[in-house]
Amino acid sequence: MPGSPDFPAALREDGFCFVDADTMQAWLESDGALDDWAQFRASWNDLAPDRYLEKLGKQRRRRHAVFTLSRSGSRDEDIVREPHQPHYQSLAYNTLQGDIERWFEPILDPVAGSQSLQAILRHCQRLFGELAPGVRRWHAEVHQFRIEAQAEAPGQPTPEGMHRDGVDYVLVLLVDRENIARGTTSIHDMHGREIGEFTLTRPFDAALVDDARVFHGVTPVEAIDPALDSHRDVLVVTLRDADRAGRGNGVSPGTYSAAAGG
Ligand SMILES: [Fe+2]
Numbered sequence: 001m002p003g004s005p006d007f008p009a010a011l012r013e014d015g016f017c018f019v020d021a022d023t024m025q026a027w028l029e030s031d032g033a034l035d036d037w038a039q040f041r042a043s044w045n046d047l048a049p050d051r052y053l054e055k056l057g058k059q060r061r062r063r064h065a066v067f068t069l070s071r072s073g074s075r076d077e078d079i080v081r082e083p084h085q086p087h088y089q090s091l092a093y094n095t096l097q098g099d100i101e102r103w104f105e106p107i108l109d110p111v112a113g114s115q116s117l118q119a120i121l122r123h124c125q126r127l128f129g130e131l132a133p134g135v136r137r138w139h140a141e142v143h144q145f146r147i148e149a150q151a152e153a154p155g156q157p158t159p160e161g162m163h164r165d166g167v168d169y170v171l172v173l174l175v176d177r178e179n180i181a182r183g184t185t186s187i188h189d190m191h192g193r194e195i196g197e198f199t200l201t202r203p204f205d206a207a208l209v210d211d212a213r214v215f216h217g218v219t220p221v222e223a224i225d226p227a228l229d230s231h232r233d234v235l236v237v238t239l240r241d242a243d244r245a246g247r248g249n250g251v252s253p254g255t256y257s258a259a260a261g262g
Helices: 006-014 021-029 037-046 115-131
Strands: 016-019 061-070 079-081 087-089 100-102 137-147 169-178 180-182 184-188 194-199 206-210 215-218 221-223 231-241
Touching (some): 006 016, 016 021, 016 194, 037 115, 037 137, 061 115, 115 169
Antiparallel strands (some): 016 206, 061 079, 180 221
16 A cells, blocks of 8 residues: 555554545555546535534535445455435434434435545445454445535534544545635544544545544634635545444444534
Protein backbone atom coordinates (compact mmCIF):
# COMPACT_ATOMS: atom_id res chain seq x y z
CA MET A 1 0.00 0.00 0.00
CA PRO A 2 1.49 3.36 -0.93
CA GLY A 3 1.82 6.15 1.61
CA SER A 4 2.78 5.77 5.22
CA PRO A 5 2.20 2.26 6.54
CA ASP A 6 1.73 3.83 9.98
CA PHE A 7 -1.82 4.96 9.28
CA PRO A 8 -3.52 1.61 9.81
CA ALA A 9 -1.28 1.12 12.87
CA ALA A 10 -2.52 4.45 14.23
CA LEU A 11 -6.07 3.33 13.65
CA ARG A 12 -5.34 0.11 15.50
CA GLU A 13 -3.55 1.83 18.38
CA ASP A 14 -5.52 5.05 18.79
CA GLY A 15 -8.91 4.10 17.42
CA PHE A 16 -8.79 6.75 14.69
CA CYS A 17 -6.53 8.43 12.19
CA PHE A 18 -6.53 11.40 9.86
CA VAL A 19 -5.30 10.61 6.36
CA ASP A 20 -4.11 13.51 4.23
CA ALA A 21 -5.50 13.93 0.73
CA ASP A 22 -2.39 12.88 -1.20
CA THR A 23 -2.05 9.67 0.77
CA MET A 24 -5.74 8.84 0.64
CA GLN A 25 -5.94 9.43 -3.09
CA ALA A 26 -2.94 7.16 -3.64
CA TRP A 27 -4.49 4.48 -1.46
CA LEU A 28 -7.77 4.64 -3.36
CA GLU A 29 -6.02 4.56 -6.74
CA SER A 30 -4.25 1.40 -5.65
CA ASP A 31 -7.72 -0.18 -5.45
CA GLY A 32 -9.24 1.22 -8.62
CA ALA A 33 -9.30 4.06 -11.10
CA LEU A 34 -10.71 7.43 -10.13
CA ASP A 35 -11.14 8.64 -13.71
CA ASP A 36 -14.76 9.63 -13.11
CA TRP A 37 -14.03 11.58 -9.92
CA ALA A 38 -15.27 14.88 -11.45
CA GLN A 39 -18.69 13.36 -12.21
CA PHE A 40 -18.71 11.60 -8.85
CA ARG A 41 -18.07 14.90 -7.08
CA ALA A 42 -20.71 16.68 -9.19
CA SER A 43 -23.32 14.15 -8.06
CA TRP A 44 -23.40 15.99 -4.71
CA ASN A 45 -25.30 18.73 -6.59
CA ASP A 46 -28.23 16.32 -6.83
CA LEU A 47 -28.89 15.26 -3.24
CA ALA A 48 -32.26 15.33 -1.53
CA PRO A 49 -33.31 17.18 1.64
CA ASP A 50 -33.27 15.13 4.84
CA ARG A 51 -37.03 15.22 5.62
CA TYR A 52 -36.48 13.81 9.10
CA LEU A 53 -34.07 16.57 10.09
CA GLU A 54 -36.32 19.20 8.52
CA LYS A 55 -38.97 18.32 11.10
CA LEU A 56 -36.44 19.35 13.73
CA GLY A 57 -35.74 22.62 11.95
CA LYS A 58 -32.35 21.48 10.66
CA GLN A 59 -30.99 21.17 7.14
CA ARG A 60 -28.91 18.46 5.52
CA ARG A 61 -28.97 16.98 2.03
CA ARG A 62 -28.17 13.33 1.46
CA ARG A 63 -28.53 10.06 -0.40
CA HIS A 64 -28.02 6.54 0.95
CA ALA A 65 -27.22 3.04 -0.27
CA VAL A 66 -26.35 -0.32 1.27
CA PHE A 67 -23.73 -2.73 -0.03
CA THR A 68 -22.40 -6.08 1.06
CA LEU A 69 -18.63 -6.36 0.83
CA SER A 70 -17.32 -9.91 0.93
CA ARG A 71 -13.91 -10.41 2.42
CA SER A 72 -11.04 -9.09 0.43
CA GLY A 73 -8.87 -11.86 -0.94
CA SER A 74 -11.52 -14.52 -0.50
CA ARG A 75 -12.74 -16.61 -3.41
CA ASP A 76 -16.13 -14.94 -3.25
CA GLU A 77 -14.70 -11.44 -2.97
CA ASP A 78 -17.37 -9.15 -4.24
CA ILE A 79 -19.16 -5.84 -3.84
CA VAL A 80 -22.93 -6.12 -4.16
CA ARG A 81 -25.49 -3.36 -3.85
CA GLU A 82 -28.42 -4.46 -1.72
CA PRO A 83 -32.07 -3.50 -2.32
CA HIS A 84 -32.86 -0.02 -1.07
CA GLN A 85 -33.64 -0.10 2.62
CA PRO A 86 -34.01 2.24 5.57
CA HIS A 87 -31.18 3.57 7.66
CA TYR A 88 -31.68 2.53 11.26
CA GLN A 89 -29.92 3.47 14.47
CA SER A 90 -31.04 2.55 17.93
CA LEU A 91 -31.93 5.28 20.39
CA ALA A 92 -28.76 4.35 22.29
CA TYR A 93 -26.71 5.61 19.34
CA ASN A 94 -28.94 8.38 18.09
CA THR A 95 -30.83 10.21 20.78
CA LEU A 96 -31.99 12.72 18.17
CA GLN A 97 -33.49 10.26 15.68
CA GLY A 98 -33.04 6.77 17.08
CA ASP A 99 -35.34 3.74 16.93
CA ILE A 100 -36.93 4.86 13.68
CA GLU A 101 -36.40 3.52 10.19
CA ARG A 102 -35.37 6.48 8.10
CA TRP A 103 -35.85 6.17 4.35
CA PHE A 104 -33.55 8.42 2.38
CA GLU A 105 -33.43 8.92 -1.35
CA PRO A 106 -31.24 6.23 -2.93
CA ILE A 107 -27.82 6.93 -4.33
CA LEU A 108 -28.31 7.11 -8.08
CA ASP A 109 -27.26 4.05 -10.06
CA PRO A 110 -24.50 5.76 -12.06
CA VAL A 111 -22.99 6.99 -8.79
CA ALA A 112 -23.30 3.61 -7.09
CA GLY A 113 -21.62 1.96 -10.06
CA SER A 114 -19.01 4.65 -10.58
CA GLN A 115 -15.34 3.80 -10.68
CA SER A 116 -14.75 6.18 -7.80
CA LEU A 117 -17.24 4.61 -5.41
CA GLN A 118 -16.14 1.13 -6.38
CA ALA A 119 -12.53 2.05 -5.62
CA ILE A 120 -13.55 3.52 -2.27
CA LEU A 121 -15.54 0.42 -1.31
CA ARG A 122 -12.74 -1.85 -2.47
CA HIS A 123 -10.36 0.11 -0.30
CA CYS A 124 -12.66 -0.10 2.74
CA GLN A 125 -12.99 -3.82 2.16
CA ARG A 126 -9.23 -4.25 2.12
CA LEU A 127 -8.20 -1.79 4.84
CA PHE A 128 -10.80 -2.72 7.42
CA GLY A 129 -10.46 -6.36 6.42
CA GLU A 130 -6.83 -6.20 7.51
CA LEU A 131 -7.91 -4.85 10.88
CA ALA A 132 -10.67 -7.42 11.34
CA PRO A 133 -9.58 -10.54 9.44
CA GLY A 134 -12.31 -12.63 11.05
CA VAL A 135 -15.08 -10.73 9.32
CA ARG A 136 -16.40 -12.62 6.30
CA ARG A 137 -18.86 -10.04 5.01
CA TRP A 138 -19.37 -6.36 5.77
CA HIS A 139 -22.71 -4.58 5.86
CA ALA A 140 -21.65 -1.26 4.36
CA GLU A 141 -23.84 1.82 4.40
CA VAL A 142 -22.85 4.65 2.09
CA HIS A 143 -24.06 8.20 2.69
CA GLN A 144 -23.60 11.23 0.50
CA PHE A 145 -23.97 14.34 2.71
CA ARG A 146 -24.06 18.02 1.82
CA ILE A 147 -24.11 20.70 4.51
CA GLU A 148 -24.81 24.24 3.42
CA ALA A 149 -23.99 27.21 5.61
CA GLN A 150 -26.44 30.06 5.42
CA ALA A 151 -25.82 33.62 6.51
CA GLU A 152 -28.27 33.37 9.37
CA ALA A 153 -27.65 29.73 10.29
CA PRO A 154 -24.40 27.77 10.49
CA GLY A 155 -24.57 24.29 8.97
CA GLN A 156 -24.34 21.32 11.33
CA PRO A 157 -22.47 18.33 9.89
CA THR A 158 -23.29 16.26 12.99
CA PRO A 159 -26.48 17.68 14.48
CA GLU A 160 -26.46 14.92 17.07
CA GLY A 161 -23.15 16.20 18.49
CA MET A 162 -20.39 13.86 19.62
CA HIS A 163 -21.53 10.39 18.72
CA ARG A 164 -20.81 6.88 17.63
CA ASP A 165 -22.62 5.34 14.68
CA GLY A 166 -23.19 1.90 16.23
CA VAL A 167 -21.00 0.13 13.66
CA ASP A 168 -17.47 -1.27 13.53
CA TYR A 169 -15.63 1.25 11.35
CA VAL A 170 -16.31 4.59 9.71
CA LEU A 171 -14.66 6.35 6.78
CA VAL A 172 -15.37 10.05 6.32
CA LEU A 173 -14.01 11.28 2.99
CA LEU A 174 -14.10 14.95 2.07
CA VAL A 175 -15.37 15.34 -1.49
CA ASP A 176 -15.68 19.10 -1.77
CA ARG A 177 -15.50 22.17 0.41
CA GLU A 178 -16.57 25.51 -0.99
CA ASN A 179 -16.64 28.83 0.89
CA ILE A 180 -16.65 27.01 4.24
CA ALA A 181 -15.01 27.94 7.53
CA ARG A 182 -14.63 25.66 10.55
CA GLY A 183 -16.08 22.16 10.38
CA THR A 184 -13.42 20.73 12.67
CA THR A 185 -13.58 17.03 13.44
CA SER A 186 -12.83 16.05 17.00
CA ILE A 187 -12.36 12.61 18.48
CA HIS A 188 -13.15 11.76 22.09
CA ASP A 189 -12.36 8.61 24.04
CA MET A 190 -14.91 6.68 26.07
CA HIS A 191 -14.30 8.94 29.05
CA GLY A 192 -15.11 12.10 27.12
CA ARG A 193 -11.50 13.22 26.76
CA GLU A 194 -10.55 14.81 23.48
CA ILE A 195 -7.81 12.69 21.92
CA GLY A 196 -7.68 14.20 18.44
CA GLU A 197 -8.72 17.18 16.38
CA PHE A 198 -8.31 17.90 12.68
CA THR A 199 -10.11 19.57 9.82
CA LEU A 200 -10.86 17.96 6.49
CA THR A 201 -9.98 20.77 4.11
CA ARG A 202 -8.87 19.23 0.80
CA PRO A 203 -10.79 16.76 -1.37
CA PHE A 204 -9.65 13.24 -0.36
CA ASP A 205 -8.74 14.29 3.20
CA ALA A 206 -10.21 11.51 5.30
CA ALA A 207 -10.94 10.31 8.81
CA LEU A 208 -10.84 6.63 9.71
CA VAL A 209 -12.65 5.73 12.92
CA ASP A 210 -12.90 2.60 15.06
CA ASP A 211 -16.47 3.24 16.13
CA ALA A 212 -16.44 0.82 19.05
CA ARG A 213 -13.64 2.77 20.73
CA VAL A 214 -14.09 6.48 20.07
CA PHE A 215 -16.71 9.16 19.55
CA HIS A 216 -16.58 11.64 16.70
CA GLY A 217 -18.23 14.95 15.96
CA VAL A 218 -17.81 17.95 13.69
CA THR A 219 -18.20 21.60 14.68
CA PRO A 220 -20.73 23.75 12.78
CA VAL A 221 -19.67 25.25 9.48
CA GLU A 222 -20.00 28.87 8.45
CA ALA A 223 -19.77 30.60 5.10
CA ILE A 224 -16.55 32.55 4.67
CA ASP A 225 -18.48 34.97 2.47
CA PRO A 226 -22.15 34.88 3.51
CA ALA A 227 -23.15 36.43 0.20
CA LEU A 228 -21.99 33.36 -1.73
CA ASP A 229 -23.15 29.75 -1.85
CA SER A 230 -21.27 27.40 0.41
CA HIS A 231 -21.18 23.68 0.97
CA ARG A 232 -19.25 20.90 2.65
CA ASP A 233 -19.65 17.59 0.83
CA VAL A 234 -18.58 14.32 2.40
CA LEU A 235 -18.95 10.64 1.70
CA VAL A 236 -19.46 8.53 4.81
CA VAL A 237 -19.04 4.76 4.64
CA THR A 238 -19.89 2.72 7.74
CA LEU A 239 -19.02 -0.96 8.05
CA ARG A 240 -20.25 -3.57 10.44
CA ASP A 241 -19.91 -7.33 10.47
CA ALA A 242 -22.84 -8.53 8.35
CA ASP A 243 -22.93 -11.86 10.17
CA ARG A 244 -23.38 -10.32 13.59
CA ALA A 245 -26.95 -10.61 14.78
CA GLY A 246 -29.08 -7.51 15.18
CA ARG A 247 -28.65 -3.94 14.16
CA GLY A 248 -25.65 -1.98 15.36
CA ASN A 249 -22.87 -3.45 17.46
CA GLY A 250 -24.58 -3.44 20.84
CA VAL A 251 -21.67 -1.78 22.62
CA SER A 252 -22.62 0.59 25.41
CA PRO A 253 -22.60 4.14 24.13
CA GLY A 254 -20.67 5.34 27.16
CA THR A 255 -20.40 9.00 28.08
CA TYR A 256 -22.28 10.62 25.24
CA SER A 257 -25.50 10.28 23.46
CA ALA A 258 -24.92 9.13 19.99
CA ALA A 259 -25.36 8.58 15.97
CA ALA A 260 -24.59 9.24 11.90
CA GLY A 261 -22.79 11.92 9.99
CA GLY A 262 -19.32 13.15 9.47
FE1 LIG B 1 -20.89 9.66 12.40
